[in-house]
């Protein structure tokens with residue numbers, strides 16, 4: 001864990017080093033990912049089976065890549081009723097939030113008499129990546145599939161790694177709840193490659209969405225252009241802005257809640273209160289003694305964690321904007337006022353009773369969010385990721401008479417005579 005203080009003359013350089021740390025780590029996977037994607041393009045299903053054997057310790061034939069509907073049902077049937085109820089509550093809230101996002105078409109006639117429109121249509125096929133290497137993520141099935149369903153996507157193809165061949169019952173139940181039936185037991189860069197380029201058993205999709213580790217995030221970056229992607233939703237991050245009126249143990253737990261995802265996750269505390277920071281750091285150590293995933297969380301905290309001491313809330317907001325974190329927790333007296341100073345964050349959690357874990361499961365907004373400072377230009381997963389727009393123009397002669405002559409002038413200025421004639425010759429007709 002790095003400790004920074006904005007009063008230090010080296011602060012800017014130290015902050016840059018903390019921000020760069022994870023970038024360096026993910027940069028190192030670019031070459032292996034390139035090789036895996038090329039191999040999937042060349043050898044198709046055989047490459048998928050080889051990588052699944054190597055990384056997930058599971059031997060498959062191409063015919064076994066897809067999880068059968070009987071297996072989905074059989075596995076999902078093991079979920080306890082109260083767990084099903086919790087999943088159903090989460091699904092209801094996530095669906096409702098995404099339904100509220102649905103945009104309206106445009107259709108109006110302007111003062112020149114032209115009828116102008118913009119119509120939203122859904123993608124034909126979306127690939128949903130559900131992580132599964134170090135933990136199982138039924139909640140990510142809901143976060144991926146429900147916005148796609150709300151948008152009206154026809155085909156959903158889901159990939160989820162099943163280390164050692166173990167199917168997670170709640171992941172299967174979540175898929176069943178969302179009506180996802182096309183599921184492949186593959187993960188990592190090879191799954192992204194299969195969804196992007198297609199193989200004899202997996203038809204390609206139009207856009208790949210969903211979170212994953214550094215290999216998945218890098219693979220999405222590399223296939224972008226061939227297919228669409230949502231955003232780079234890599235190893236998790238949280239920045240917690242807290243004053244000394246918080247319980248240090250609760251803040252420590254919130255930091256560990258991201259750190260336990262991945263050795264490359266990043267948890268950062270920003271505070272004006274140095275003594276409080278010391279207590280949080282001590283509480284992190286205390287909690288690590290008993291946390292079941294302490295090995296992962298400790299590595300993340302030690303390698304990527306940071307505590308930043310600032311002099312004011314304005315300074316705290318500046319530092320937050322530099323991090324552009326996936327998640328921002330604001331544990332202050334007036335969190336809303338602070339949040340308005342933040343320009344870059346995937347999602348903001350306001351108030352001492354609103355830890356980030358609310359958003360992971362049952363808040364409603366999506367938990368698939370941009371990481372590695374991409375919140376400067378990207379947003380979390382939403383129905384918009386599964387929709388695109390088509391505009392339309394409709395006019396009669398009167399409308400063309402009003403706007404056409406200006407078009408003729410502009411076409412001539414561009415030296416595009418057929419364009420000019422396409423407009424002017426029509427206007428000559430009686």
Ligand SMILES: NC(=O)c1ccc[n+]([C@@H]2O[C@H](COP(=O)([O-])OP(=O)(O)OC[C@H]3O[C@@H](n4cnc5c(N)ncnc54)[C@H](O)[C@@H]3O)[C@@H](O)[C@H]2O)c1
Pocket residue numbers: 032055056130131132133134135137140161186187188189190211212213214215216232233234235236261262265326367368369370371
């Ligand atoms: N940003 C978000 O919205 C968000 C949401 C949920 C989870 N996450 C992140 O998702 C990630 C889940 O990671 P995970 O590892 O548990 O599951 P994962 O499914 O993302 O990755 C597992 C796969 O990684 C590949 N892999 C592992 N080691 C490899 C190696 N050495 N070379 C090539 N490929 C390798 C394997 O193919 C394996 O199947 C975490 O980083 C978590 O923080 C992010």
Ligand SMILES: N[C@H](CO)Cc1c[nH]c[nH+]1
Pocket residue numbers: 137139140235236237326360367368369
């Ligand atoms: N915090 C993760 C997003 O970075 C999402 C998640 C799913 N389950 C638990 N957490």
Ligand SMILES: [Zn+2]
Pocket residue numbers: 236257258261360
């Ligand atoms: Zn989480």
